[in-house]
Amino acid sequence: MARLSLTNISKIYNGARVVDKLSLEIEPGEFVSLLGPSGCGKSTILRMIAGFEQVDEGQIHHGGNCLSSTQIHVPTEERNFGMVFQSYALWPHMTVEQNIAYPLKIKKIKGEQRTKKVIEALEIVQLNDYAKRYPNQLSGGQRQRVALARSLVCEPEIILLDEPLANLDRHLRESMEITFREFHKRTGATLIYVTHDQTEAMALSDRIAVIKAGKILQWSTPQDIYNKPNTTWIADFIGKGSITNANLTTLKKSLLNEEEIHGAINSHIGNPSHDYKLLIRPQHIAIHDSASAYSLPAIATECLYKGDKYEVFFELSSNDRILAFSDHPISKGTTKHIILKSAWPLEI
Numbered sequence: 001m002a003r004l005s006l007t008n009i010s011k012i013y014n015g016a017r018v019v020d021k022l023s024l025e026i027e028p029g030e031f032v033s034l035l036g037p038s039g040c041g042k043s044t045i046l047r048m049i050a051g052f053e054q055v056d057e058g059q060i061h062h063g064g065n066c067l068s069s070t071q072i073h074v075p076t077e078e079r080n081f082g083m084v085f086q087s088y089a090l091w092p093h094m095t096v097e098q099n100i101a102y103p104l105k106i107k108k109i110k111g112e113q114r115t116k117k118v119i120e121a122l123e124i125v126q127l128n129d130y131a132k133r134y135p136n137q138l139s140g141g142q143r144q145r146v147a148l149a150r151s152l153v154c155e156p157e158i159i160l161l162d163e164p165l166a167n168l169d170r171h172l173r174e175s176m177e178i179t180f181r182e183f184h185k186r187t188g189a190t191l192i193y194v195t196h197d198q199t200e201a202m203a204l205s206d207r208i209a210v211i212k213a214g215k216i217l218q219w220s221t222p223q224d225i226y227n228k229p230n231t232t233w234i235a236d237f238i239g240k241g242s243i244t245n246a247n248l249t250t251l252k253k254s255l256l257n258e259e260e261i262h263g264a265i266n267s268h269i270g271n272p273s274h275d276y277k278l279l280i281r282p283q284h285i286a287i288h289d290s291a292s293a294y295s296l297p298a299i300a301t302e303c304l305y306k307g308d309k310y311e312v313f314f315e316l317s318s319n320d321r322i323l324a325f326s327d328h329p330i331s332k333g334t335t336k337h338i339i340l341k342s343a344w345p346l347e348i
């Protein structure tokens, strides 16, 4: 098992840099997501790793081997990477086991060895009872599991997945997230997963590369990206939360406590010139009826029922809007006293 290194890779289409000198080191056995909005270049990066696209700048190495550079381009079929796409790309006239066996057939692996590998792959995705069915006799989730089994049957070190759950409904996507985690545990392969769905990336990955306009803005664990985003754009893109104005003398790179937050917001109300921003997650807000140390007065402006909770928007004296969670409804216009227990400082 070897590390995959992307070093300053770029892709330029018609003069536009859709991937811009991007570098990434992926350790063997990691589950990594490339996360970003539509058009940010995620699929192009994956296609360059797969060898479907050449790099216009930079290099891709797998261990000591150079796979791509401006001079070298190892063809896709020689990279031995598994691939899973949004469209399952199964052969409709082949049964489940024939579909899974297909890459082995191409590699001229025959007889008992082929049968053994197909049975193992079927076991990993728990489709043993479906081996003789055709794709049109399967659900979307089952078809995607066939595609997964087919991607691993040649025992690749790296499996590339491009939005593999995009065609499935929300409920099925959630159960497939568990399938992917299990699949990762059982194969030990390096998984590189492209998605624009942050909850999917959070649930699955060891590390996430957040991509915008062909560049990586943050490369970190899901926990760090959620709790300590590098930029206001990521804070806004990932998870629910509010971004408020605040005064800080310096940008402290640690979570602020309720006393520090209270001071920073109040100081901004008195002197709205030194601009910093604070990211406040709704679960870090306590709502009280009366004022106490470090509470801020807040007027409820909207209350939405979400089944397991109410989402309440408050307006502070600074005019900032803050989202909080509540167990019960709060009528529009009610004044409450909120304590912001934790916040992450952001530079503008």
Ligand SMILES: Nc1ncnc2c1ncn2[C@@H]1O[C@H](COP(=O)(O)OP(=O)(O)OP(=O)(O)O)[C@@H](O)[C@H]1O
Pocket: 013, 014, 018, 036, 037, 038, 039, 040, 041, 042, 043, 044, 045, 196
């Ligand atoms: N073959 C091509 N020729 C010209 N432009 C291309 C080509 N392939 C992709 N692009 C452009 O490159 C940019 C990045 O595309 P890419 O498919 O990598 O984005 P993405 O982040 O995967 O988006 P999505 O989530 O919508 O699939 C887009 O602006 C796209 O239009």
